[in-house]
Amino acid sequence: MATTPTRPGFLGLKDRRARSEALNAYLFIGPYLLVTLVFTIGVIIYAIYISFNKFDLFTTPTWAGFDNYSRAFNNPTFIKSLANIFWYVLIVVPTQTFIALLLAALLNVKVRGSRIFRTLFYAPSVTSAVVISLIFWWLFLKPGFLNYFLDQAFSAFGGTWQPIEWLNYPKGLFQLIANALGSDIPSSLYLLRGPSVTWLAIMFQNIFTTAPTFMILFLAALQDIPLSLYEAASIDGATKRQQFWRITVPMLRPSILLVVVLGTIGSFQIFDQVKIMTAGGPLDTTMVPVYLIYTEALGVNGPPRMGFAAAMAFILALIIFVFTLIQRRFIERGTELYY
Amino acid sequence: MATTSTAVPRWAGHSIASRGPSPRQRFRRLIVYALLIAIGLALFTPFILAFLGSFKSDAEIVAYPPRMLPAQWQTENWARLFTTDFGGLPRPEGTTSLGLMTGLFTFFLTFLLTSLNYTKPRREISQRAGLALGSALAVLAGLATGFYLKTSFEASGVIMVTVSLAVTIITLLAVGIIGLSRPNWERAILALAASLLLGAAVTLIFQQAALWAGGGRFIRWLFNTALLSVIRAVVIVIFCSMAAFAFARMRFPGKSLIFNFMLASMMIPSAVTLVPAFVLIAKLGWVNSAYSLIIPVLVNAFSIFTLTQFLKTIPKELEEAAFVDGASFFQIYKDVVLPLARPVLLTVFILQFQGMWNDFLTPLLYLNTPDMWVLNVGLSTFQQEYKAQWNITLVGAMVNALVPLTIFFFFSKYYIEGASYSGLK
Numbered sequence: 009m010a011t012t013p014t015r016p017g018f019l020g021l022k023d024r025r026a027r028s029e030a031l032n033a034y035l036f037i038g039p040y041l042l043v044t045l046v047f048t049i050g051v052i053i054y055a056i057y058i059s060f061n062k063f064d065l066f067t068t069p070t071w072a073g074f075d076n077y078s079r080a081f082n083n084p085t086f087i088k089s090l091a092n093i094f095w096y097v098l099i100v101v102p103t104q105t106f107i108a109l110l111l112a113a114l115l116n117v118k119v120r121g122s123r124i125f126r127t128l129f130y131a132p133s134v135t136s137a138v139v140i141s142l143i144f145w146w147l148f149l150k151p152g153f154l155n156y157f158l159d160q161a162f163s164a165f166g167g168t169w170q171p172i173e174w175l176n177y178p179k180g181l182f183q184l185i186a187n188a189l190g191s192d193i194p195s196s197l198y199l200l201r202g203p204s205v206t207w208l209a210i211m212f213q214n215i216f217t218t219a220p221t222f223m224i225l226f227l228a229a230l231q232d233i234p235l236s237l238y239e240a241a242s243i244d245g246a247t248k249r250q251q252f253w254r255i256t257v258p259m260l261r262p263s264i265l266l267v268v269v270l271g272t273i274g275s276f277q278i279f280d281q282v283k284i285m286t287a288g289g290p291l292d293t294t295m296v297p298v299y300l301i302y303t304e305a306l307g308v309n310g311p312p313r314m315g316f317a318a319a320m321a322f323i324l325a326l327i328i329f330v331f332t333l334i335q336r337r338f339i340e341r342g343t344e345l346y347y
Numbered sequence: 348m349a350t351t352s353t354a355v356p357r358w359a360g361h362s363i364a365s366r367g368p369s370p371r372q373r374f375r376r377l378i379v380y381a382l383l384i385a386i387g388l389a390l391f392t393p394f395i396l397a398f399l400g401s402f403k404s405d406a407e408i409v410a411y412p413p414r415m416l417p418a419q420w421q422t423e424n425w426a427r428l429f430t431t432d433f434g435g436l437p438r439p440e441g442t443t444s445l446g447l448m449t450g451l452f453t454f455f456l457t458f459l460l461t462s463l464n465y466t467k468p469r470r471e472i473s474q475r476a477g478l479a480l481g482s483a484l485a486v487l488a489g490l491a492t493g494f495y496l497k498t499s500f501e502a503s504g505v506i507m508v509t510v511s512l513a514v515t516i517i518t519l520l521a522v523g524i525i526g527l528s529r530p531n532w533e534r535a536i537l538a539l540a541a542s543l544l545l546g547a548a549v550t551l552i553f554q555q556a557a558l559w560a561g562g563g564r565f566i567r568w569l570f571n572t573a574l575l576s577v578i579r580a581v582v583i584v585i586f587c588s589m590a591a592f593a594f595a596r597m598r599f600p601g602k603s604l605i606f607n608f609m610l611a612s613m614m615i616p617s618a619v620t621l622v623p624a625f626v627l628i629a630k631l632g633w634v635n636s637a638y639s640l641i642i643p644v645l646v647n648a649f650s651i652f653t654l655t656q657f658l659k660t661i662p663k664e665l666e667e668a669a670f671v672d673g674a675s676f677f678q679i680y681k682d683v684v685l686p687l688a689r690p691v692l693l694t695v696f697i698l699q700f701q702g703m704w705n706d707f708l709t710p711l712l713y714l715n716t717p718d719m720w721v722l723n724v725g726l727s728t729f730q731q732e733y734k735a736q737w738n739i740t741l742v743g744a745m746v747n748a749l750v751p752l753t754i755f756f757f758f759s760k761y762y763i764e765g766a767s768y769s770g771l772k
Binding site: 034035129145227 | 376379380382383386387390391393394396397400408409410411412413516517520523524527586587589590592593594597598599600602605608609612614615616617618619620621622623624625626627629642643644645646651675676677680701704705706707708711712722723726727729730737740741743744747748751752754755756759762763
């Protein structure tokens with residue numbers, strides 16, 4: 009490290025100043041390179057290796073070929089977790105994006121005190137998922153506030169609400185609808201029964217915290233839209249609503265893409281809430297891939313199966329990759345008009 | 348940055364010519380206010396209910412129908428949380444690792460800040476001798492660390508080697524950076540020795556503080572969380588701003604390749620690295636220590652990107668002038684660029700502090716005895732420990748939430764700026 013500057017032609021750079029600049033630069037990004045080399049690149053290569061081996065952390069890995077992958081696809085819990093996460097992404101990502109956009113649009117209206125409201129709205133996003141989960145768990149209890157509020161609301165319209173145990177209610181949404189219509193969907197048709205009530209409760213909780221996070225992104229983007237566009241539109245006689253759909257939304261496309269992609273990546277990897285509130289239950293209806301990976305890696309049920317866990321992680325990563333790719337194709341269409 | 352704080356463009360709500368508000372506009376404004384207040388209330392209700400709940404008695408907290416206000420304000424719930432012992436004595440390994448990480452980065456920061464000044468270097472110690480002396484001190488620091496680990500607890504060979512190596516590499520890095528600035532070596536070596544001593548002192552102080560904070564008590568979790576969050580945020584600010592300076596300001600072979608790789612790496616789901624990183628940490632013997640939470644996250648692609656975007660906006664003329672005066676890259680970084688970047692550095696610091704404070708999965712994986720837990724991990728066990736005592740759980744949740752919420756209310760501007768930098772501009 010010490011003597012390199014005097015070596016001629018370092019990295020093919022003849023100029024002394026360029027050489028010194030390059031050497032300085034490598035020292036400056038040295039920590040990044042080192043950490044990335046070990047804890048990102050090295051670790052991912054290692055993960056590929058583990059995923060093809062049988063490995064319990066204590067003995068030496070033994071080659072297993074595609075065993076771990078085929079075992080993952082034949083594991084009913086993993087399949088259920090994929091079905092659950094599928095419902096989760098399908099419901100949470102569009103909802104949170106939409107709510108975030110509405111909140112941002114509302115905060116962007118110029119009224120006195122909007123800055124205070126902006127601060128207030130964002131506050132739930134800065135607390136940890138653990139705190140939020142504990143608070144909501146308490147609200148979701150059978151004698152909790154959610155049941156109480158629903159009871160009050162129903163009785164205001166002359167109905168009644170039977171308090172339910174929100175975090176222990178495995179019936180699926182479509183199952184409940186079918187029940188209400190007098191038929192039934194057997195629990196064996198896992199995907200068809202829809203997300204369970206417990207899972208919907210967790211989704212609700214998560215939209216509550218992530219929508220404000222993304223609201224800030226939209227707000228920043230909204231304030232960058234040139235005012236002249238709106239002026240031109242209003243001269244041409246466009247109404248406020250037309251302006252919103254014809255100017256604001258198209259101009260926001262890059263941010264919408266960002267929010268949807270970030271939201272998807274995050275949603276696919278939901279863990280904290282499940283670990284704290286349900287541990288995957290009831291009846292695996294809130295089981296998620298990352299929780300499953302965690303339990304396998306720590307060996308919660310039996311010896312740790314690192315290879316199996318790594319294989320599931322890669323399958324999940326592949327699904328995330330495909331999803332974000334598709335989103336990119338759909339949302340980016342048309343943006344080149346503006347950029 | 349300037350556009351987010353001072354911008355006027357709004358998509359609705361005000362006309363171009365400013366006459367007084369028409370009745371229609373006034374009505375609109377009324378609706379907007381009503382909506383804002385309703386949403387604000389809805390978003391805050393859970394916190395308010397939980398805060399009030401933390402004062403309720405054991406029986407009242409799960410009574411149906413629930414009431415907003417506690418019948419009797421049980422303020423002792425809060426005291427109870429802090430005095431409860433969850434068992435678990437402080438282990439020397441854990442306290443040592445906390446002290447060592449704090450000491451290491453105290454050293455790094457002090458050395459970089461004190462080793463250079465603007466005066467022309469006097470050639471009393473040559474560049475070569477200076478570098479050799481600096482490197483020797485770095486190796487000595489590594490050896491001393493190994494010795495310290497051995498004496499403070501019976502450290503295993505793997506831990507001794509890996510941690511000493513990390514200390515040596517970081518010290519060498521600092522020496523290298525200073526060396527390239529062609530410093531006054533007398534001053535630099537003195538600064539290096541003084542910083543190493545300061546680092547050693549801080550190590551011992553924080554080790555003792557961790558011991559005093561006890562084993563599995565709430566106070567200790569608070570201490571662990573605060574310390575880890577501060578170290579991680581400081582470290583990320585230092586290393587990421589250095590990397591960002593290189594990306595934004597310097598030319599070097601492979602720059603665009605590395606930068607593009609960094610951008611792409613932000614899209615890698617963390618679930619992929621979870622398992623192998625855990626295996627690696629376990630093999631290094633870093634489980635249940637501060638190393639596992641600090642060393643793998645010394646840098647962070649997102650922060651580098653944010654800082655790079657900002658540094659690119661600083662006009663080049665400022666540093667050209669410094670160059671003419673004979674300043675080195677490091678001097679420009681430290682004395683010209685960093686002072687200008689203060690707001691965005693604070694943004695990164697706050698976001699990373701909050702990131703560690705709110706992190707759950709990594710500490711849950713790596714820390715497995717109550718003396719090393721952070722608040723989130725400790726809190727997550729409350730429901731097993733305290734079954735139906737929801738009031739205590741809520742007190743814990745409130746204490747945990749209080750820190751990020753307080754920071755947020757004082758520095759909300761920086762959060763919003765941070766968000767606006769993440770990939771949009």
